[in-house]
Amino acid sequence: MAFWWKKSPKTPSDYVRHLIEQLDKLESSSIGSDNRKKAQDECGRHIAGTKHFLLKETDPVPTQEALDELYYSIYQSDLFFMLLHSFPNLDFEARKDVAMIYCICLGRSKDNKLPTVDYLLAKPKFMSTLLKTSETCITKPGGSDIFLTASGMILETIKQEQLCRIIIRDPQIWKYFDFTRLGSFEISSSSLQVLTELFTAHPKLVSTEFFCNEENLTRFIDKINKLMAHGNYVTKRQSVKLLGTLIFNRINKTLMTTYINNSDNVKLVMILLSDRSKNLQLESFNIFKVVVANPRKSKPVLDVLVKNRDKLLNFFEQFGTDNKDSTFLDEKEFIVEQIEALPRIVAANGEYALGTSPQKNLVM
Amino acid sequence: MLSLQQFQLLECVGKGNFGDVYLAHYLGSNQEPTDPKIPKNVPLAIKCINLEHSNEPIDLLLKEIYFLSTLHCPYITHYYGTFTGDCNLYIVMEYCSNGSLLNLLRYYSRLTEQTTCFIILQVCHALEYLHEKRLIHRDLKAANILLNDDGEVRLADLGVTGQLKFNSTRHGGKNLNTFVGTPFWMAPEIIKNQSYDGKCDIWSLGITTLELLNGKPPMSHLDSMKALMRIPKLNADSILRNMDISPLGKDFIRSCLQQDPNQRPTCKQLLQHKWLKKCSITNIMEEITVMKTNQILSKEKPRSCKPRFPLSDKVYKTNLPNQLESWRFEDESVLRFDGLGDIPNLYNNSNNKNEMANSPLLTKQQLRTPNISTPTSALSPTSMAISPKTNLSTPATESYEDVSSSPSEQKMKLGHENQNIDYWKDVFLYSLKKVRQRAINEPTKETVKSLTRYMGDLEKDFPGLSEALVQEISTRVAKLKNL
Numbered sequence: 001m002a003f004w005w006k007k008s009p010k011t012p013s014d015y016v017r018h019l020i021e022q023l024d025k026l027e028s029s030s031i032g033s034d035n036r037k038k039a040q041d042e043c044g045r046h047i048a049g050t051k052h053f054l055l056k057e058t059d060p061v062p063t064q065e066a067l068d069e070l071y072y073s074i075y076q077s078d079l080f081f082m083l084l085h086s087f088p089n090l091d092f093e094a095r096k097d098v099a100m101i102y103c104i105c106l107g108r109s110k111d112n113k114l115p116t117v118d119y120l121l122a123k124p125k126f127m128s129t130l131l132k133t134s135e136t137c138i139t140k141p142g143g144s145d146i147f148l149t150a151s152g153m154i155l156e157t158i159k160q161e162q163l164c165r166i167i168i169r170d171p172q173i174w175k176y177f178d179f180t181r182l183g184s185f186e187i188s189s190s191s192l193q194v195l196t197e198l199f200t201a202h203p204k205l206v207s208t209e210f211f212c213n214e215e216n217l218t219r220f221i222d223k224i225n226k227l228m229a230h231g232n233y234v235t236k237r238q239s240v241k242l243l244g245t246l247i248f249n250r251i252n253k254t255l256m257t258t259y260i261n262n263s264d265n266v267k268l269v270m271i272l273l274s275d276r277s278k279n280l281q282l283e284s285f286n287i288f289k290v291v292v293a294n295p296r297k298s299k300p301v302l303d304v305l306v307k308n309r310d311k312l313l314n315f316f317e318q319f320g321t322d323n324k325d326s327t328f329l330d331e332k333e334f335i336v337e338q339i340e341a342l343p344r345i346v347a348a349n350g351e352y353a354l355g356t357s358p359q360k361n362l363v364m
Numbered sequence: 365m366l367s368l369q370q371f372q373l374l375e376c377v378g379k380g381n382f383g384d385v386y387l388a389h390y391l392g393s394n395q396e397p398t399d400p401k402i403p404k405n406v407p408l409a410i411k412c413i414n415l416e417h418s419n420e421p422i423d424l425l426l427k428e429i430y431f432l433s434t435l436h437c438p439y440i441t442h443y444y445g446t447f448t449g450d451c452n453l454y455i456v457m458e459y460c461s462n463g464s465l466l467n468l469l470r471y472y473s474r475l476t477e478q479t480t481c482f483i484i485l486q487v488c489h490a491l492e493y494l495h496e497k498r499l500i501h502r503d504l505k506a507a508n509i510l511l512n513d514d515g516e517v518r519l520a521d522l523g524v525t526g527q528l529k530f531n532s533t534r535h536g537g538k539n540l541n542t543f544v545g546t547p548f549w550m551a552p553e554i555i556k557n558q559s560y561d562g563k564c565d566i567w568s569l570g571i572t573t574l575e576l577l578n579g580k581p582p583m584s585h586l587d588s589m590k591a592l593m594r595i596p597k598l599n600a601d602s603i604l605r606n607m608d609i610s611p612l613g614k615d616f617i618r619s620c621l622q623q624d625p626n627q628r629p630t631c632k633q634l635l636q637h638k639w640l641k642k643c644s645i646t647n648i649m650e651e652i653t654v655m656k657t658n659q660i661l662s663k664e665k666p667r668s669c670k671p672r673f674p675l676s677d678k679v680y681k682t683n684l685p686n687q688l689e690s691w692r693f694e695d696e697s698v699l700r701f702d703g704l705g706d707i708p709n710l711y712n713n714s715n716n717k718n719e720m721a722n723s724p725l726l727t728k729q730q731l732r733t734p735n736i737s738t739p740t741s742a743l744s745p746t747s748m749a750i751s752p753k754t755n756l757s758t759p760a761t762e763s764y765e766d767v768s769s770s771p772s773e774q775k776m777k778l779g780h781e782n783q784n785i786d787y788w789k790d791v792f793l794y795s796l797k798k799v800r801q802r803a804i805n806e807p808t809k810e811t812v813k814s815l816t817r818y819m820g821d822l823e824k825d826f827p828g829l830s831e832a833l834v835q836e837i838s839t840r841v842a843k844l845k846n847l
Contacts, residue, residue: 092436096497144400144445145433152430184365184400185446186433189426232448233415234422267693274689276679277416277451307692315689343817 012062012070015053016077019046023086043086044094051097054104071108075119080105084129088137088146095149103156117160124166130154131172134191138179144186151190158197161205167198168210177223180235192227192238200245207251217258225268237279240272244286260291263300270308274315282320282328289331292338302342309342366399366447368454373410376671378463382420382523383413384671387459400445402456408444409459414673416451429455431499431522439490441510441520451679460510460518462652465576469506471655474579477609479651481643483509484573484616486517488640491569492631494519495562498528500540504568505549506575515649528561547588548581552596553625563625566634570600570620577609596623612639787831788823 010018022042029036052058053070062070074080083090083098090098105116120126130153137146158164167173176198179191199206210216227239247256259265269291272284291301305312316336320328371388378385388410390402402408413425432443432455442458462468465483468475475483487509494501501508501522508521524544540560545551551567553560575581582603583591600621604614616639622628634640680686785791793816800812823830 096434100498142400148430148434185448186429190430193423193426233451234426234448234453237415237422267691270691271687274687274691276681276684276686276688279416304691304693307694311689311691318688344821 012053012066013073015046015050015070016073016079019043019050020077020079020082022046023082026086026089040089040091040094044091044097047083047090047094047097047101051101051104054101068110071105071115074105075115078123080120080126081123081129084126084133087133087150088140092145095146099149099153102153106156106160114160117162120157121162121166127157127163127166128170128172130157131167131170134179135172135175138183138187144184147183147187148190151194154194155197158194158201161202164198164202165205165209168206173198174219174223177227180227180231180239185232185234188232189234189238192235192242196238196242199242203249203251207249207254211252211255217255220255221259221262221265225265228272229268233277236272236275237277237283240280240283240287244283247287247290256290257294260287260294261298261301263298263304266291266301266304270304278320282323285320285332289335292335305339306342309339309344312339366445366454366456368447368449371408371410371454371456373675376669377409379669379672382418382425383411383453384673386410386412386671388456390456400456402444407459407461409441409457411455411457412671412673412675413453413455414451414677415453416679417673425453428523428525429453431525431527432457435493435497435522437490437493439486439517439519440493440522441518452673452675458512458518460512460520462511462513462515462656464520465506465509465511468511468651468655469576469579471658472651475576475651477577477613478643478645479648480573480576481613481639482645482648483517483576484569485635485640485643487519487569487572488631488634490517490519491562491565492635494525495565495631498562500526500528500560500562501565501568502526503545503549504565505546505572505581509572511648511652515647515652547592547595548584549575550592550595551625552598552623555592555595560625562630563628566620566628566631567625569634570617573613573617573620574603577607577613598623610639612637612642615639787834791834792819792823792830 022039026036026039026043029039050070053062054067056062056067080102083101087095087098106114106120108114108116130150134147134150134154137143137150140146154167158167173195176191176195180188180195182188199210211220224239224243227235228243231239243259246252247259266288269284269287272280273288275281275284291297292305294301297305313336316332316339320332323329370391372391374387374389376384377387386409388408390404390406390408392402392404415422415425418425429443429446432441433446435443441460444456444458446453446455448454487504491501491504499522501519502524503521504519508519510518510520512518526540526542526544528540543554543557545554545564545568549568549571551560551564554564571581582598583594586594598621600618604617607614616634616637619629619637620634629637796812796816796819800809800816803809803812819830
């Protein structure tokens with residue numbers, strides 16, 4: 001669409017102004033009207049034009065001054081707010097162009113600074129608007145691709161640590177746990193992707209500013225347990241993997257100790273450990289091994305393990321037998337040793353009890 | 365939400381990199397407004413990926429779905445939606461009844477310049493759309509170009525598609541460096557492990573053009589490693605010299621196959637190339653019809669194949685539990701009920717019931733305050749006297765009376781068990797339990813518990829040990845008392 005720029009030479013700030021005019025028209029026109037369709041098309045054209053300009057795909061290639069002017073007017077006019085506001089009303093390609101413009105702006109660097117990041121830091125409300133945009137479209141027909149496009153913008157935002165800090169403080173993030181159990185597959189899987197990025201992109205930030213809060217910690221465990229227990233196959237695998245990654249990172253010590261010392265969590269992990277899916281077994285093993293290796297197990301957790309000592313030993317005989325990975329085999333051997341060292345169940349007559357008839361067994 | 369029930373899966377029509385492709389129909393029941401619009405009575409292709417057996421990380425597979433769902437291009441296979449079932453991922457897409465271009469090549473050996481031109485023109489449109497989105501296909505070849513019912517071209521298999529970063533100006537915006545693709549079609553910059561951009565698709569487009577005209581890509585007689593070594597030295601002119609095509613066609617291919625990616629034209633520029641501009645045919649239905657008719661005549665079996673992972677191979681079978689092991693997670697409050705705190709099943713259940721029935725007070729006491737270790741403490745203040753050395757409360761007669769409060773039963777029990785006392789369970793363990801109940805603090809409790817545990821081990825290793833001990837103790841106590 002480069003020709004369009006050639007035909008209408010304007011100053012860069014004019015582009016933003018014209019776009020805003022069309023966005024206003026789009027919002028004020030009634031649904032289904034010709035005017036609305038026209039405004040939608042116009043918005044699409046202006047958005048695409050702005051994108052080409054930013055990507056320097058116009059002829060002639062814009063000067064650095066012209067680009068700076070365009071960025072400046074984008075910030076000045078709070079264009080992102082307006083684009084987000086009209087996001088669901090734009091057409092399919094325009095929405096993706098908006099996402100691309102946003103990403104280009106986010107990555108803009110000038111004099112060793114990230115002007116867009118600084119701009120957004122001064123407008124923290126934008127983050128919550130962005131997080132809410134996904135929700136508004138979840139029930140709309142064709143909501144999947146709106147959600148995906150918005151998620152793409154969120155993922156890009158999370159990469160910036162300072163912006164990620166604003167996002168982890170936003171209560172809206174809890175809804176992303178619920179989104180993973182709603183709506184289409186695209187919505188569910190991309191919500192989980194957002195959560196994964198959010199909690200793993202900046203480990204230190206998340207550890208010191210999110211998990212340090214006990215309320216967050218409890219709520220997170222509750223939410224992720226729900227995903228691990230009730231999600232679809234993909235959700236289960238991805239959420240167990242996320243939890244495993246978090247627990248395994250030393251920086252999240254509080255999360256780890258809190259998680260592995262609660263017997264309800266351990267029960268859930270054991271249920272997943274014995275799931276019919278081998279992949280799920282392996283992912284859960286990564287959490288279970290931390291539970292077993294913990295030298296200071298809480299009483300309830302120890303009890304759960306002791307009660308299932310023989311069942312666990314029995315289970316591990318068949319577990320991962322086709323896995324040749326030496327790290328895995330070492331870990332498994334260690335875990336089996338630890339379980340063997342647990343107080344065992346003996347039968348009254350002095351023989352090993354196999355746990356088949358608890359009535360006759362004594363737990364020691 | 366979409367689900368398998370809404371589709372009728374027919375035969376398996378192909379095996380892709382990541383899964384089996386089935387011909388299917390949408391039955392369209394229970395459609396919610398948020399469901400994607402899927403045409404009924406139109407054949408669909410459902411790609412079924414068995415996630416349990418796929419070595420590909422799920423994230424990577426999801427990437428293809430995200431790409432597909434954000435692409436609306438008439439020259440790229442249309443995506444309708446995705447759903448899961450068992451361990452499978454089902455991707456619903458447009459069905460291309462005429463298969464890939466390989467099908468055409470198998471029949472014709474090589475395509476005419478006009479047919480090739482017609483196909484490449486549409487592929488070029490598809491690539492232009494992708495490149496506009498800063499996406500790179502990275503695996504362009506005849507096998508990934510499909511023909512639908514009307515003989516229109518559809519670019520397929522975005523499995524290794526990559527997204528260019530938007531801002532990075534490093535390497536002039538070429539910011540991908542993953543080694544992916546299929547050797548014979550791979551651009552030299554990828555082979556040389558340099559950073560690359562959309563221009564690598566242009567190279568593959570040139571190779572694909574040669575593939576269609578000659579029936580195979582250059583150097584296909586070599587093994588793929590050798591071919592990889594030679595591609596960075598590939599000279600388009602030497603290949604084109606012996607080919608019988610128009611100078612425009614040669615120019616098109618030559619421009620695509622320039623070693624320097626910067627010299628290669630963009631899709632936009634290629635679409636302006638005279639070779640494509642002069643494309644004179646508007647469809648290739650005739651070629652397709654001839655091929656199909658002959659296939660029917662030669663009784664060649666239609667493209668039906670055996671799926672790699674039959675759909676009946678389910679991980680979660682309906683008649684089996686989802687877990688391999690049924691763990692013992694009895695509710696701990698129930699366990700505490702027997703007054704044993706966190707050591708469960710120390711006594712068999714019938715014993716417990718007996719006790720409960722006999723000592724309702726004790727039960728109540730412990731339910732309310734499970735931490736109070738001495739059941740009798742509340743009953744008789746005197747019994748709270750503590751022997752400082754042992755940290756154990758003195759035995760309260762009440763607690764023993766509880767057990768024997770039903771004398772007839774006790775007598776009967778003793779009567780018939782006289783010959784057959786389980787010294788470990790009925791005497792030793794029982795006594796240890798009582799001692800534990802008298803423990804007034806946690807450490808003492810723990811000590812008794814470990815003693816119990818230790819004794820249990822010893823008894824297991826030396827059956828009869830407790831019997832001997834009990835006999836010796838009772839003999840000794842009786843003797844001392846008599847004295």
